[in-house]
Amino acid sequence: MAATNTPPAEFSDLEPYLAWDLASEPERYAKRLASSMPEMQAFYDVAFPRLNDVIEYCDKFPLDDLPDDARTLMHIMQSLVLVSFPIEAWKQPRVPDSGAAWVELIREPVI
Amino acid sequence: MAHFTKPDAGSWTENYPELGTAPVDYTDSIDPAFFEAEREAVFKKTWLNVGRVERLPRTGSYFTKELPSAGPGMSVIIVKTKGGSVKAFHNVCRHRGNKLVWNDFPNEETSGTCRQFTCKYHAWRYSLEGELTFIQQEGEFFDVDKSDYGLVGVRCELWEGFIFINFDQHAKPLTDYLGPLAKGIEGYPFGQMTETYSYRAEVGSNWKLFMDAFAEFYHAPILHQGQYTKEEAAKIQKYGFEALYYEMASPHAMISTWGGQSPPVDMSMVKPMDQVLRSGLFGPWDKPEIIEKLAELPPGINPKKVPQWGIDEWHFYPNLMLLIWEPGWYLTYHYWPTAVDKHIFECTLYFVPPKNARERLAQELAAVTFKEYALQDANTLEATQTMIGTKVVNAFPLCDQEIMLRHLHKVTGDYVKEYASNGRH
Numbered sequence: 001m002a003a004t005n006t007p008p009a010e011f012s013d014l015e016p017y018l019a020w021d022l023a024s025e026p027e028r029y030a031k032r033l034a035s036s037m038p039e040m041q042a043f044y045d046v047a048f049p050r051l052n053d054v055i056e057y058c059d060k061f062p063l064d065d066l067p068d069d070a071r072t073l074m075h076i077m078q079s080l081v082l083v084s085f086p087i088e089a090w091k092q093p094r095v096p097d098s099g100a101a102w103v104e105l106i107r108e109p110v111i
Numbered sequence: 112m113a114h115f116t117k118p119d120a121g122s123w124t125e126n127y128p129e130l131g132t133a134p135v136d137y138t139d140s141i142d143p144a145f146f147e148a149e150r151e152a153v154f155k156k157t158w159l160n161v162g163r164v165e166r167l168p169r170t171g172s173y174f175t176k177e178l179p180s181a182g183p184g185m186s187v188i189i190v191k192t193k194g195g196s197v198k199a200f201h202n203v204c205r206h207r208g209n210k211l212v213w214n215d216f217p218n219e220e221t222s223g224t225c226r227q228f229t230c231k232y233h234a235w236r237y238s239l240e241g242e243l244t245f246i247q248q249e250g251e252f253f254d255v256d257k258s259d260y261g262l263v264g265v266r267c268e269l270w271e272g273f274i275f276i277n278f279d280q281h282a283k284p285l286t287d288y289l290g291p292l293a294k295g296i297e298g299y300p301f302g303q304m305t306e307t308y309s310y311r312a313e314v315g316s317n318w319k320l321f322m323d324a325f326a327e328f329y330h331a332p333i334l335h336q337g338q339y340t341k342e343e344a345a346k347i348q349k350y351g352f353e354a355l356y357y358e359m360a361s362p363h364a365m366i367s368t369w370g371g372q373s374p375p376v377d378m379s380m381v382k383p384m385d386q387v388l389r390s391g392l393f394g395p396w397d398k399p400e401i402i403e404k405l406a407e408l409p410p411g412i413n414p415k416k417v418p419q420w421g422i423d424e425w426h427f428y429p430n431l432m433l434l435i436w437e438p439g440w441y442l443t444y445h446y447w448p449t450a451v452d453k454h455i456f457e458c459t460l461y462f463v464p465p466k467n468a469r470e471r472l473a474q475e476l477a478a479v480t481f482k483e484y485a486l487q488d489a490n491t492l493e494a495t496q497t498m499i500g501t502k503v504v505n506a507f508p509l510c511d512q513e514i515m516l517r518h519l520h521k522v523t524g525d526y527v528k529e530y531a532s533n534g535r536h
Contacts, residue, residue: 055472102486103482
């Protein structure tokens with residue numbers, strides 16, 4: 001998790017969603033499963049229109065040396081990518097027809 | 112309504128007469144005795160891929176691989192030696208048989224970098240080359256010559272940066288085993304695709320049932336329809352699935368298929384997130400420079416050389432599947448049986464390292480999408496295992512687009528039969 005845990009001033013609209021500033025996929029996935037659809041819809045409605053702005057902001061820095069506030073933005077957008085499935089496709093937090101199946105991410109690049 | 116030409120024999124399956132066209136008996140997926148025979152005849156006798164060289168970046172880098180598929184408790188250490196070669200050893204201390212390399216839990220895999228291996232029990236030490244270099248209180252032992260007590264080696268050979276091991280000291284060399292299908296894809300820039308996402312799942316089915324699931328694309332329009340918009344789902348179902356090409360080079364096989372051209376033709380059928388990040392199940396739409404700049408792909412990739420090409424999938428027997436995607440990335444699947452009705456499924460996605468936030472998020476979306484699909488794929492398997500296990504029905508009709516399943520079960524049956532009669536394949 002970013003040390004400052006605050007987005008840059010021009011992204012203050014994302015501040016209510018700092019709980020999604022999670023560095024690893026297992027953390028993000030657990031939060032998705034623990035969230036309600038209205039919670040994720042609210043997050044999506046605010047964050048999705050800012051996706052290109054965040055990319056533009058973060059691309060001012062080298063990807064392997066992002067300042068803390070840019071890392072926070074990237075983590076929030078990684079969460080948005082994960083939340084896009086319940087919102088855009090499934091209409092529920094879990095993958096439909098996935099029953100008891102469980103797939104664990106064991107190695108990933110962490111920003 | 113063939114969209115793509117089939118062989119003169121009339122079908123892909125009949126092009127390989129030894130496969131037959133009769134319903135396939137699935138007793139091989141529910142019989143515990145057959146599973147024990149597979150361990151001996153297949154997993155102790157064939158080349159098994161345990162990962163890639165990028166996991167061993169420097170001298171002393173190592174990882175362990177649990178291989179219960181080859182027998183209860185089997186575990187191997189894979190290490191980069193001082194000479195720069197990759198070696199494999201059984202993970203057992205020569206003193207009194209303790210497991211040599213593990214962290215908190217002896218049954219969990221581990222990795223790291225070290226100068227030597229030291230046993231937790233009595234501090235016997237082994238060099239990266241596997242030689243016993245130190246015995247605690249050596250003078251207390253009786254005529255023990257350290258050179259007689261090195262780690263027990265396991266055959267270990269590389270192909271295009273893929274590390275394979277073989278428990279059979281008499282097996283033919285790896286590249287002979289992999290044969291022409293592998294030869295045809297040598298030169299693909301695997302070594303530059305080092306941004307990886309790895310997944311693991313414990314699945315309640317026979318290993319071959321999950322391989323079956325990923326050896327045909329016939330299921331895709333049905334099982335995964337929720338991923339598409341309604342119109343796209345209807346269009347895809349009506350079209351059905353036909354591959355561009357199949358080749359059986361026993362024990363291995365490959366399928367070449369269309370799909371996943373990027374960017375998609377009709378944007379109105381693409382999810383909003385996919386549109387913004389220009390990515391999705393088939394990977395990022397924009398090719399990495401390394402692929403853009405390739406004069407041509409190796410001859411074995413997109414063997415029909417058609418513009419509709421989307422994915423090639425190789426099955427390197429017994430349990431490695433390699434998929435190369437048109438947009439310039441690849442993935443591997445491994446299936447490690449632990450019981451007749453259980454296996455561990457592993458998948459790794461490999462991308463060229465992203466240059467910026469846009470590329471990074473495009474890869475993130477591809478990885479996230481992959482997991483959504485994999486969960487659906489995994490979930491059908493336990494149900495299939497249970498119902499085959501009832502023995503109400505024993506044989507199942509497989510269609511021409513399921514030729515790789517037919518091939519997998521036949522090859523496995525042949526290995527087991529031959530081992531039973533000759534003691535080896």
